Amino acid sequence: MQLLAIGLNHTTAPVEIRERVNFSPERIQAALHDLIERELAQEVVIVSTCNRTELYYGDKNNTAEVIITWLSHYHNIPYQQLQNHLYIYSQASAIRHLLRVACGLNSMILGEPQILGQIKSAYQVARAAGTTSRLLNKLFEHTFSVAKQVRTDTEIGSSPVSVAFAAVRLAQQIFGDLSTQSALLIGAGETIELAARHLHENRLGRMIVANRTVERARQLAKEFAGYAISLEEISLHLAEADIVITSTASPIPIVTAAEIKQAIKIRKHRPIFIVDIAVPRDVEPAAGELEDVYLYSVDDLNEVIQENLRSREQAALKAEEIIDTQVLHFISWWNSLDTIELICHLRERAQDNRHRVVNKAKRMLDNGKSPYEVVDYIAHTLTNTLMHSPCAQLRQAGYDGRDDLVTAARQLFQLPDNT
Template sequence: MSLLAIGINHNTASVELREKVAFGPDKLPQALQQLSESPHVSGGVIVSTCNRTEIYCDVKPSCKNKVIDWLAQFHQVSAEELKPSIYVHEEQAAIRHLMRVACGLDSLVLGEPQILGQVKQAFSDSRAGLSVNAAMEKWFQKTFSVAKRVRTETDIGGNAVSVAYAACTLAKHIFESLQESTVLLVGAGETIELVAKHLAANGCTKMIVANRTKERAQLLAEQFGAEVISLPEIPEHLARADIVISSTASPLPIIGKGMVETALKSRRYQPMLLVDIAVPRDIESQVGEINDAYLYSVDDLQSIIDSNIEQRKVEAIQAEAIVSEESAAFMTWLRSLQGVDTIREFRQNANDIREDLLGKSIQALAAGGDPEKVLLELSNKLTNKLIHAPTRALQSAAEQGEPAKLAIIRQSLGLEDPL
């Protein structure tokens, strides 16, 4: 069998094509069953996200096109439409590709951590569907340990590369602990929801959500145990906030200089961090002129993000080196297993020959045969049987003019190199 990785991703295929071959939760069980029942496939894992659809499997040699054909047929997509976007990796290249994917090195956002969880979930689903064999199990478990090593030995995932994440990272740098900080979130859209998730992941438990409609804010607040207020109520609650992060679609600023000055006075001038990630701005730019008020705009965050992307590229060099090292080591281990299987088969074959001839010799002795003749015949036949295959291999290599192959066979037989 041979390890194989085939798929399409954001680099090779359009969104439309990726949508066509995505495996949703409703399709995945049937796909895994078909894959496991295929006579060409010994084990398989399907990874399907918004940016990629990939099949990792253990297949019979030269059967990769059958897997591609199955993918096209399952989704009722023509092979002509699919094949130009397909990439295929075999053996060590397949091992390396999966490791790069799990480490975030093949992601749209370099080093993003979510893909590792998605790969782990795909592996868990495939294992539950009984489509994972021993080789696949070892392959994926090794991949997860490599991803952990990359996260431990490099800082590829430690720099903010999204506006929401950058806002939270900025807050963490300014406030020693978010556990004791109160955060006012202005807005209740997708960006603020991401901010809330990052804050919660970093221990923040005191959040206030301000929104034009309390109903929308309530849906968000329920996820994080947050308090809900309306936009007109911000002035009376602003003094409670150590951190303000705002992202609305308002055409005019919501928080003005006077409002912040009043809040700071109530706070006895304890510092306040304000992060405005809205376009147009939610917070008047003059707020940045106030002592003890630290205002950052989306442009400020973008410069942080750009710097961090460059830092991730530097960290990716070390991560790539780790992946190359680990994939080569895993391939060496796999090849050693093939050697173990070959040795086991060779020993079993020799033992079968020995037992067959020994049984015939015992029968001959029991029938009254001359022990010396029986032993002589046993030794001759055993020798001839054991050297038959190596002799044919030596003759074939010599006749075909293959000196390298001939040298390997001689070495395996314990023969000295000819002068």
């Protein structure tokens, strides 16, 4: 059985190609079944996200070219155009690649944790579709175990390296438990959506979403059990917010220092943590001079991010060492499969011989033979049966000058070296 990983990602293909090769969730099961039914793979898992599409498959005969041809036809992309963006890994390299992806070492943001959940989902879909067996089941379970070890034994995921994540982590440092805090998110773009997700995952108590288009604010707020307001209503709700994260495309400030000063007064000087990610800025810089206001700009966060990125790069070196060791462990298990099958065949043969000899011995007892004679028959027959083939092969090996077989026999049967 050969193991192959074929795919493309944000480093090998532009978004236009990644979009065309992407498998939507509702199409993955059909694609998996198509590969199996066409006998292009014996086992297969498809991982498809916005930044990568990868196929991990095991098969005894088919080559990477067969899968690339299938991908080309399935997504209606010329073979050569597709091939230019693909990477192909086999055996140990495929194992190492999957481990690196799962640990966030192959991501756009080093160490990001979301990819592990996406891989787990892809594996569950393949298992439900019945397209995994012993090799891929073992590989993906091993992958999840290694990813957990890397997260536990290194600092690869402890330091935020995205603006949204850094903003939420700073909020945690200031307030500790977020379950009793309220957040006002201004804007509804990708960064605000990601910040909302991080806040929700950290059990934020209450969320308000403000946006120029209120309907878009409602969509985002509904996803995270919050409520929506317009930009014009911000001043009415500012005093409710312990945390303010803002990222709009407004050319002028949306929140003034005067409004924040009034909010602080209403809050009886309970602090407000504000992260202004927008460029141009959404919050008047003078607000940062107010007491009980912690105002951070995107430049402030970038300093945090760069420092944390250096920390992750150091952690990544340790993670790579863990992965190298775990690749060897998996290869050792994989190599043992043939030996296990050989042992099973050997035991089956021994059991067949035992049944045959025991049945003959029972008939001998039924016919009046003495127990001593029957025991002697059993010992003599089993010994001859077990030793006949090895002795014949060793004799032939001696004739043929096969010293390797003779040496292996000494080791296998723990015989003394008579040289």
